[in-house]
Amino acid sequence: xxxxxxxxxxxxxxxxxxxxxxxxxxxxxxxxxxxxxxxxxxxxxxxxxxxxxxxxxxxxxxxxxxxxxxxxxxxxxxxxxxxxxxxxxxxxxxxxxxxxxxxxxxxxxxxxxxxxxxxxxxxxxxxxxxxxxxxxxxxxxxxxxxxxxxxxxxxxxxxxxxxxxxxxxxxxxxxxxxxxxxxxxxxxxxxxxxxxxxxxxxxxxxxxxxxxxxxxxxxxxxxxxxxxxxxxxxxxxxxxxxxxxxxxxxxxxxxxxxxxxxxxxxxxxxxxxxxxxxxxxxxxxxxxxxxxxxxxxxxxxxxxxxxxxxxxxxxxxxxxxxxxxxxxxxxxxxxxxxxxxxxxxxxxxxxxxxxxxxxxxxxxxxxxxxxxxxxxxxxxxxxxxxxxxxxxxxxxxxxxxxxxxxxxxxxxxxxxxxxxxxxxxxxxxxxxxxxxxxxxxxxxxxxxxxxxxxxxxxxxxxxxxxxxxxxxxxxxxxxxxxxxxxxxxxxxxxxxxxxx
Numbered sequence: 001x002x003x004x005x006x007x008x009x010x011x012x013x014x015x016x017x018x019x020x021x022x023x024x025x026x027x028x029x030x031x032x033x034x035x036x037x038x039x040x041x042x043x044x045x046x047x048x049x050x051x052x053x054x055x056x057x058x059x060x061x062x063x064x065x066x067x068x069x070x071x072x073x074x075x076x077x078x079x080x081x082x083x084x085x086x087x088x089x090x091x092x093x094x095x096x097x098x099x100x101x102x103x104x105x106x107x108x109x110x111x112x113x114x115x116x117x118x119x120x121x122x123x124x125x126x127x128x129x130x131x132x133x134x135x136x137x138x139x140x141x142x143x144x145x146x147x148x149x150x151x152x153x154x155x156x157x158x159x160x161x162x163x164x165x166x167x168x169x170x171x172x173x174x175x176x177x178x179x180x181x182x183x184x185x186x187x188x189x190x191x192x193x194x195x196x197x198x199x200x201x202x203x204x205x206x207x208x209x210x211x212x213x214x215x216x217x218x219x220x221x222x223x224x225x226x227x228x229x230x231x232x233x234x235x236x237x238x239x240x241x242x243x244x245x246x247x248x249x250x251x252x253x254x255x256x257x258x259x260x261x262x263x264x265x266x267x268x269x270x271x272x273x274x275x276x277x278x279x280x281x282x283x284x285x286x287x288x289x290x291x292x293x294x295x296x297x298x299x300x301x302x303x304x305x306x307x308x309x310x311x312x313x314x315x316x317x318x319x320x321x322x323x324x325x326x327x328x329x330x331x332x333x334x335x336x337x338x339x340x341x342x343x344x345x346x347x348x349x350x351x352x353x354x355x356x357x358x359x360x361x362x363x364x365x366x367x368x369x370x371x372x373x374x375x376x377x378x379x380x381x382x383x384x385x386x387x388x389x390x391x392x393x394x395x396x397x398x399x400x401x402x403x404x405x406x407x408x409x410x411x412x413x414x415x416x417x418x419x420x421x422x423x424x425x426x427x428x429x430x431x432x433x434x435x436x437x438x439x440x441x442x443x444x445x446x447x448x449x450x451x452x453x454x455x456x457x458x459x460x461x462x463x464x465x466x467x468x469x470x471x472x473x474x475x476x477x478x479x480x481x482x483x484x485x486x487x488x489x490x491x492x493x494x495x496x497x498x499x500x
Contacts, residue, residue, distance in 0.1 A: 005165050006215065007138045014215045021162050021214035022048035029127040030062040032118065032154030035069035036311035036338065037091070037265060037290050040147030042130040042164045043072035044218040053080035060084040064123060066149020066310065066338055067111060067289075067382065068092070070223030078104070087123070088114040089380040100376050108370060108377075111289070112342035112386040115153040119184060129158035131205070132218070134169045140212060141204035144177055145169040146222060147311035148337045152181050152205045160213045168221040172326040175203050177335045191345055196260050196285040197306040199334065224316045227293055230271040233399045233430040237268060238275030240433040241355070241395060244426065245281070248393075260287035261304075262347070262387050263295075264356040265313065268397050270294045272355055277301055287350050289341050289383045291333060293318040299332050308334045310341035342383045347390035354391035356384040358398040358419075360409050361427050361452070363445035363465060364477055365436045367396050367419040373488050374415025381418055389423045400429040400454040406496040408457040410448060412464050413484035427452050441477040442469070456498070 006012055022045050025031060035041025053059050062085040063077065074092040077083050081103075083095065088109035090096065098104040109117065117123055131151050135143045144151055145166055155161055180201030182188055192200050248254040258281055263269045273294035276284070286295060286307040293315050298304040312335065314322055322329060340346065347354070358367045359378065368374075370381055388394045396419070398409045409429065421444065427434045432451035436444045449461045468478035491497050 004171060005135045005167070008136055008140050008209060011136060011140065011209060011212060011215060014212055016214050016216065018044040018048040018216050018218070021045050021216045022052065024160055024162065024213055025049055025059075025061065025128055027059045028061075030064065030124055032064045032126045032129045032150065032158060033069065033073065034066065034131045034144060034147060034149055034151040034154075035073065036066035036147035036149035037068050037313045038070035038074075039222050039311045039313045040132050040145040040149070041065065041069035041073050041222070042132050042162075042218075043070070043166075043220040044164055044216050045130050045162055046073040047076055050076040050080040050082065053082050062086075062124075064088070064114070064118065064126070064150070064154070066147060066151065068379070072220060072223065089382050091379045096377060096379070106377070108380045110381065110385050111338050111383045112344060115150045115337065115339040116184065118150065118153050118157055126154055126158040128160045128162060129154035130162045130164065131155060132164045132166050132169070134166065134171055134173050136163060136165070136215070137204050140207050140209035141202070142207050143174050143204045144335070145173060146313075146335075148177055148179065148335050148341075149310055150338060152179050152337050153339070155205050155207050155211075156181065158211065161207060161211045162214045162216065163212060164216045164218045166218045166220070168219055170323055170326060172330065176330055176333055177203050179203070179205050179337060180340055181337065182339060191340065191343060193340070193346060194349070196287045196308045196350065197334065201336075222319070224314060224319050226317075227270055227315045228267040230267065230274055234268050234271030235275070236430040237397050237399075237428050238272045240428050241272055241397070242275050242279050244433050244435070257281065257283040259351040259353050259392055260285045262286070262288040262352045262354045262391065263292070264382065264384060265290050265292060266357055268357055268399070269355060272397065273298060277303055287341070287346060287352050289338065296321060296329075299329065304332075306332055306334065308336060308341065310336055310338045338383070342386040344386060344390040347387050351392035352387060352390075353393050353395070354384075354387035355395045355397065356388060358396040358409070360411050360414050361396060361398060361448065362411050362414045363448055363461065364441045365421040365424045365427060365434075365444050365448065366414045366417055367424050368414040368416045369396075369418045371416035373492060385419065388419050394423060394425045395428060396424055396426070397428045400431050400452060401456070403495075405454070405456065406498065407491050408454060408461070408497050410453040410457065410461060411484075411487050412461065413479060413481075415488045431455075
């Protein structure tokens with residue numbers, strides 16, 4: 001057992017097996033864990049809890065995290081039937097199915113707000129926090145691994161704390177974190193960050209050693225997933241977006257080095273960042289929630305000076321590159337709690353350029369990013385709402401069709417509203433870009449149909465919009481409500497939105 005990992009000698013007596021630590025977790029409890037998309041989440045103790053349920057023990061728990069977590073937690077607990085309530089975000093297929101079937105209760109919460117809601121008691125008490133760490137300081141401080149998420153909040157609020165010291169995570173991660181917890185209203189103060197690289201907190205999560213009931217040594221790495229190849233549609237989306245940024249610089253609405261970048265996760269987001277790496281833009285910064293492989297590319301090329309995030313979520317190849325060169329990245333990457341990384345105050349003050357992904361967009365620039373056909377949850381809102389409502393420029397990207405062209409991503413009316421026309425500024429598909437700033441609803445519809453819709457669906461959308469205007473000539477936002485909804489119903493019945 002390395003004393004480099006557990007520096008508080010009194011805590012060495014707390015080192016136990018995963019099974020012994022899991023015994024602190026009882027049926028009906030609420031558990032808060034580290035982890036964010038899926039990086040830095042506990043693994044050994046959750047697997048030990050799952051084994052108890054698989055052996056027949058009755059155990060149902062409320063699980064709160066930072067965001068999605070890996071197969072050893074969300075996956076194992078979903079399969080074992082352990083989860084009663086889940087928040088704030090998930091991506092696991094088994095868990096998604098249980099949420100949609102009603103077997104797991106779920107509330108989709110803005111990531112920046114989830115920590116405050118826990119701290120204020122909106123979600124009840126936190127019985128146990130399980131936090132992955134690379135080490136424990138002499139004072140009992142917890143040095144997180146590849147994410148910060150809501151870990152600081154759960155440590156603060158939990159009655160008991162279990163720490164998983166993960167020996168696959170390098171000690172060199174120490175110093176990369178900046179842990180800062182804002183006070184609750186009415187005592188809240190200004191968050192003193194004026195630039196992406198400002199540090200305002202501690203490199204560890206403060207923790208009263210008396211709350212630590214167990215320490216488990218774990219050697220299971222993060223559940224890293226390979227990134228898909230950047231396809232031609234994603235390259236086109238990236239090209240349209242970069243051309244637009246160029247025009248905004250020329251118009252004087254953006255500086256030469258842009259403003260801090262925020263990007264969602266996934267292959268399209270990765271492609272957009274890859275496109276920026278091939279552009280002329282330099283001396284960039286990022287204030288985002290997740291550092292992906294393309295962000296490493298931007299750092300390696302010298303394009304980005306600083307990346308502030310709450311999670312380092314990389315492909316297997318990206319993880320190797322990150323760890324092999326961690327001393328190079330150490331002064332360029334800052335990992336903050338999501339209450340700071342996703343904070344509206346920060347997005348507004350820094351003027352973040354936000355780039356997130358839509359499932360569907362309607363004619364008036366309302367965006368659905370969470371539900372399939374309006375009823376079936378996909379993953380959740382994530383941080384897109386935090387940034388979209390408060391960013392300087394807000395972009396949503398999507399390929400114009402889905403299901404091999406059988407369904408249009410541009411629709412008369414979205415089947416579920418996550419982001420409204422009031423904060424969505426720019427829509428980008430492989431077909432083109434619609435700048436919706438300074439437009440009324442009818443102008444937006446014209447731009448979105450002409451620039452973003454697929455040619456196969458453009459006539460249908462135009463015909464709908466023309467009839468809506470004719471039948472409702474005096475309406476600010478003309479809609480044929482029953483017909484707008486029937487677009488989604490048509491796909492449910494025929495498997496295609498196209499007229500047969």
